[in-house]
Amino acid sequence: MVLDGVTLAVHPGECVSLMGENGSGKSTLLRISAGRERPTGGRVLFDEQPIDEDAPTVRARVASVMDPGAFYPDLTVREHLELVALSHGMGTAAADAVERVLRAHRLEEQARQVPSALSSGQTQALLLALAFVRPYDLLLLDEPEQRLDSAARRNLAQLIAEQCRNGRAVLMATHHQALNDVADRMVELGTAGAAPDVLAKEPQR
Numbered sequence: 680m681v682l683d684g685v686t687l688a689v690h691p692g693e694c695v696s697l698m699g700e701n702g703s704g705k706s707t708l709l710r711i712s713a714g715r716e717r718p719t720g721g722r723v724l725f726d727e728q729p730i731d732e733d734a735p736t737v738r739a740r741v742a743s744v745m746d747p748g749a750f751y752p753d754l755t756v757r758e759h760l761e762l763v764a765l766s767h768g769m770g771t772a773a774a775d776a777v778e779r780v781l782r783a784h785r786l787e788e789q790a791r792q793v794p795s796a797l798s799s800g801q802t803q804a805l806l807l808a809l810a811f812v813r814p815y816d817l818l819l820l821d822e823p824e825q826r827l828d829s830a831a832r833r834n835l836a837q838l839i840a841e842q843c844r845n846g847r848a849v850l851m852a853t854h855h856q857a858l859n860d861v862a863d864r865m866v867e868l869g870t871a872g873a874a875p876d877v878l879a880k881e882p883q884r
Contacts (some may be wrong), residue, residue, distance in 0.1 A: 689848045696859050698850040699868035705852035742815035750794035757790040758810050767813040770796040799826045810875045820851035
């Protein structure tokens with residue numbers, strides 16, 4: 680049993696950071712929160728409804744960066760972002776949103792490149808940009824700092840804090856102090872089967 684006795688709520692405008700050693704269940708909890716996996720017991724609710732990744736409401740309102748990601752080999756960075764923005768109904772606002780995330784994630788010079796031409800850090804930046812470019816109410820992040828350099832990690836922390844100030848909820852697993860610093864709460868998962876410790880703190884935004 681990976682997770683047992685876990686009770687956790689994430690509210691609009693709140694950032695919650697999951698902590699714990701490898702194997703403590705952080706990634707599993709994120710996948711369950713996204714509706715990708717179903718728990719063997721208990722309930723997982725999004726806006727008071729059981730969460731299902733395939734439900735149109737969940738697809739429209741929950742964004743995530745949890746997997747390596749798959750890209751269209753012939754589409755550029757900009758075209759990937761445009762596709763996601765338009766598919767989420769942004770219409771005429773899509774162009775401005777794409778330019779905003781290109782700047783925010785420092786991908787302006789790579790906008791015309793295809794993903795296979797990117798470095799590992801730039802690929803991670805693109806995965807994050809694809810989540811940030813679209814509307815959402817809940818953002819799920821599994822070690823989003825991986826492959827980013829120190830400046831990009833600090834920048835990501837600022838972007839996450841901005842999302843929360845704008846009323847979005849963020850649930851993330853991270854080992855990076857700069858990201859933990861913007862969390863309102865840190866939830867430490869213990870060994871398999873152990874209930875979590877919830878550490879409340881003042882957010883540093």
